[in-house]
Amino acid sequence: MVNHVSPAPRATAVRDDHGSRFHLVDLDLHRDNVGVTSSSATGYGAFNVWGNSLPAEELPSGRAIQVEDVPFTFPATGGGRPDNVRCAGQHITVEPGQYDWLYLLTAAERRVEDEIAFHYADGAVDFEPLRVSDFWAAPAVFGETSAFTTLTMHYPYHVQANVSAMVWCQRVPLVRGAALAAMRLPRNPAVHIFAATFVLRKGHHR
């Protein structure tokens, strides 16, 4: 059985400026799903088809954090407003640059294997694998790092102890040595993205 609840999240607050190695993607215009709720208003939750949601009391809200030495901006949560992007083919322009990795704070409603389409400035398009483990008391089957493992799960009408919700830190490779212009998320409503950060290729700066 699954039993891997850790009381302290593995994400930490960002303490310093990471210079130009990272591009934190602004997802605010694309957030369309309430995945995190406060314990007093769990009915807003819509992370999965059952109306489960992650507990705001156990997650950061509207601030910079760091996971796996990568900075992210975790969205404001718990107010009943959309806090994540439910993947529906969104086209997201990015600051031009040659990137090695896309790091994501993400979770899925059951295991997902899909693709992100990377669109390059020279017209090239690459599909790269997106693999995300289940958010509901599940192990990291794709080798992700657990960014957050909560002690509780929110249900529409109650807070459930001893069922963890997971937020994974997963990365997607960008193998092409070319300037990226945009990415398009898969049309897959099982995948939710809370934050996204590109890591620049060595020797490249914004």
Add this chain to the structure above:
Amino acid sequence: MTGVQQAPTDRVIQHWYRDHVSCLQSTLASLLIREGEDPLGALGLSWEFRHLPGDVRPEEFYWPCARDGDLVGSLLPYHRAGSVWRTAPDTDPLVALETALAGNRLPIVAVDNYHLPFRPAYQDVHSAHLIIVYGIDRVAGEVLVSDAMPPAYHGPLAIADLLRSWTSVNPREQEAFFSGVHIDGRWLDVTLGTPFPPLTPARLGEAMAANLARFDSDGPDRAGLRGLAEFGTELVAAARNGDRATVEEAYPFGWGMQAQAALHGELLRDRGVQWRNPVLAEAGRRVEQVAHAWTPVRVCAAYGRADPRAWAGDLAHRTARLRRAHEEALAAIEQAMATLNDGSGEIG
């Protein structure tokens, strides 16, 4: 009967769980472990596609039975296992379970989670589920139950709670996918036919060949690759026609298919590593990709029940990818079978 009735060896029932399985696989796994068998080796040996139109029920443990009425025999076709659904008598229903326990058989009991204090759905939503009852103490007014699904529980349950749950009408809930079918005091009487033969490369190869034959089948059932294509076509047509009921059905139906693919894939990958056979391990990973391809089919169907036409395009895309995942996995299995022919399973 009065007093304590408990199968003699069962102080605690061992749990076994994977994030893709339902209570159907987890309860059977506990029974297999009790008999000294490897649950993955048994539950992961068979892999098929079978869809029985008109048969799908909104229950977590629904499975399309190739053997009519024999759930366990259908799930474990390469073993001498079998099962019969029984219905407890209205007067003193516990007698049925006591009789099973006295015969050293662990009954798997259908319940409505709404009445079970250890389930997240307690007093929240009605949903059909399975648990194991491994002891009955009428004096204390308790039964001993085991449930491996998170948050996982084994221990006492008030007889009154069990009876409410076991006899619930499980009323239809708009937000629940496993409600609307009466529980009706059902319990599954399982015969495993253990001990099983050891899972050698030759036996695994035979099972893989039989699985392939079933996927190639052109029989009357909606089964195999042809059945999968028909299922996808029907699902997309239902969405385009605004047929909410058919679209919704894909969610409970897909759970069983997804769980079996995940377990078969894990078994092939596990044995591939154990037998130092990378081709087998890779075939397992391809089958796991089939399981993962079920996720968006099920989730699109679940959301699509509210507005089927809006989700028809996504369902078309997702069922097409599911078919391609099957084709890739079956091709990988064919390659892996050739490596099992020498009996050792090892490569190089």
